[in-house]
Amino acid sequence: MSERKQKHCTANTVINISSVSKAFATRLILDNIDLDVARTQSVCICGVNGVGKSTLLRIIAGLLEPDRGSVMLCGYNLRKHPEKAKPQLGVVSHKSMVYPNLTVLENLSFFATLYGIRDSTSRVEELVEDVGLFSYRYDKAGILSRGLLQRLAIARALVHRPVVLLAYEPFTGLDVEACEHLINVLANFTNNGGTIVMTIHDIKTGIRCCDRVVVLDKTQLIFDAMFSDIDTTSFAQDYLSYARSKN
Amino acid sequence: MKYFWLSFKAIFVKDIVTELRAKQVLPTMIVLGMLIVWILRIASETASISTAVMGPTALWIALLFSGLLAQERSFATEQQQDCIYGLLLAPVDAETIYLSKLFVNVVMLCIFEIIIVPVVFLCFRLSVQNRWLALIGVLMLGNLGISSVGTLFSAVVQLTRTRGSLLSIVVLVVLMPMMIPATFALLILFGDVPDELVGSGAIIFVGSFETAVGYMIAFDAIFVVACWLLFGLAIKE
Numbered sequence: 077m078s079e080r081k082q083k084h085c086t087a088n089t090v091i092n093i094s095s096v097s098k099a100f101a102t103r104l105i106l107d108n109i110d111l112d113v114a115r116t117q118s119v120c121i122c123g124v125n126g127v128g129k130s131t132l133l134r135i136i137a138g139l140l141e142p143d144r145g146s147v148m149l150c151g152y153n154l155r156k157h158p159e160k161a162k163p164q165l166g167v168v169s170h171k172s173m174v175y176p177n178l179t180v181l182e183n184l185s186f187f188a189t190l191y192g193i194r195d196s197t198s199r200v201e202e203l204v205e206d207v208g209l210f211s212y213r214y215d216k217a218g219i220l221s222r223g224l225l226q227r228l229a230i231a232r233a234l235v236h237r238p239v240v241l242l243a244y245e246p247f248t249g250l251d252v253e254a255c256e257h258l259i260n261v262l263a264n265f266t267n268n269g270g271t272i273v274m275t276i277h278d279i280k281t282g283i284r285c286c287d288r289v290v291v292l293d294k295t296q297l298i299f300d301a302m303f304s305d306i307d308t309t310s311f312a313q314d315y316l317s318y319a320r321s322k323n
Numbered sequence: 324m325k326y327f328w329l330s331f332k333a334i335f336v337k338d339i340v341t342e343l344r345a346k347q348v349l350p351t352m353i354v355l356g357m358l359i360v361w362i363l364r365i366a367s368e369t370a371s372i373s374t375a376v377m378g379p380t381a382l383w384i385a386l387l388f389s390g391l392l393a394q395e396r397s398f399a400t401e402q403q404q405d406c407i408y409g410l411l412l413a414p415v416d417a418e419t420i421y422l423s424k425l426f427v428n429v430v431m432l433c434i435f436e437i438i439i440v441p442v443v444f445l446c447f448r449l450s451v452q453n454r455w456l457a458l459i460g461v462l463m464l465g466n467l468g469i470s471s472v473g474t475l476f477s478a479v480v481q482l483t484r485t486r487g488s489l490l491s492i493v494v495l496v497v498l499m500p501m502m503i504p505a506t507f508a509l510l511i512l513f514g515d516v517p518d519e520l521v522g523s524g525a526i527i528f529v530g531s532f533e534t535a536v537g538y539m540i541a542f543d544a545i546f547v548v549a550c551w552l553l554f555g556l557a558i559k560e
Contacts, residue, residue, distance in 0.1 A: 139408060162414040173409035175337065175400070177344045189333040190413035192326055232409065
């Protein structure tokens with residue numbers, strides 16, 4: 077895979093990762109990572125297992141502190157002004173982060189309250205319609221299928237109208253229909269001015285729902301390009317053979 | 324301030340509703356508490372120990388161990404589906420999370436006390452002779468101390484994935500300074516300090532009922548403030 081890096085820093089930058097390094101014990105995971113993500117961009121972070129994709133996302137989310145470097149979200153330093161940076165961010169993980177004993181409505185109302193949403197009832201009802209959970213709104217989250225639970229997880233992440241959506245492997249365990257639904261929800265989010273950063277294993281899905289790809293390997297970003305600037309078919313083939321060689 | 328109350332209330336209501344639906348903590352606490360009281364009642368009969376000595380001991384042991392059960396669950400529910408990250412990602416102070424979890428644990432232990440205290444009184448034929456308010460005060464101070472330390476260490480144990488018996492070991496050791504005056508406060512209240520303890524170092528240290536309560540208030544203040552301040556560090560990964 078040819079080495080390619082480009083800088084995407086504009087006045088519209090919503091995520092600014094500057095010289096971020098992270099090690100666990102003596103094992104260096106990320107070394108001096110720089111990455112800027114512009115508004116309405118959707119970026120997929122690729123790489124084989126264990127290269128630090130999730131670590132990078134956790135650092136962006138503020139769940140993990142970098143050893144060195146800083147992360148700015150919409151101009152706010154995540155460490156210095158978490159109360160301003162956190163509301164800009166929604167996170168979807170492969171685990172739903174919702175309470176199994178609460179209903180769909182109760183879960184969303186709970187998170188809406190935590191984010192200080194004023195008209196939480198109307199926001200929650202609007203979201204439930206948007207993600208297609210209206211007929212399940214009084215069902216407990218614990219009895220929802222994987223696909224429905226992922227819709228609820230997305231609704232939870234979007235309840236406070238974030239500017240940035242971080243998604244860890246959001247398509248894991250979803251069937252084709254659920255994947256299509258998720259791709260539509262993500263497209264709507266970016267069309268309405270949102271920015272997405274996701275980690276993904278299936279590069280073909282990444283090509284469908286993102287407009288930029290970065291590849292992580294050996295603690296570094298080794299590839300960074302807009303899909304519009306590259307031949308996606310040959311990139312997908314190159315990436316798959318690269319991933320196979322690594323496994 | 325308004326936001327603090329809104330998030331405090333939201334987390335509190337969420338935890339209570341979750342418990343009412345799951346019915347996991349209270350039934351287990353009650354069964355364990357009853358078992359402890361029953362076993363110690365049999366032991367006091369066979370060893371011919373005064374019930375006024377064994378009663379307060381049974382009450383504190385039941386409160387401690389049943390309290391540990393409740394506290395262990397308070398963060399175990401947050402581990403399901405990584406819900407704790409949902410809380411940490413929201414712009415809620417760690418201190419608010421701690422205070423609401425502490426309040427939930429205090430309420431759970433209060434409900435448990437309402438059930439277990441009459442059982443202890445019946446089993447050990449105890450009488451406080453119109454000093455009910457003093458008894459309630461001592462139990463509430465004990466409740467607050469146990470819950471404050473238990474809530475902090477429950478978060479540490481659950482979030483660091485240490486689990487196992489670490490919670491009970493750590494909490495029991497930390498609570499030891501408060502449990503000495505707490506036990507003596509109840510012994511004095513029930514009017515039966517054992518002869519072998521009269522004049523001993525422990526009773527001289529505790530002194531009167533008022534001094535014992537004073538120690539409990541001091542320990543509670545230290546525990547609540549220290550745990551409240553340390554909670555932010557405890558949940559940092």
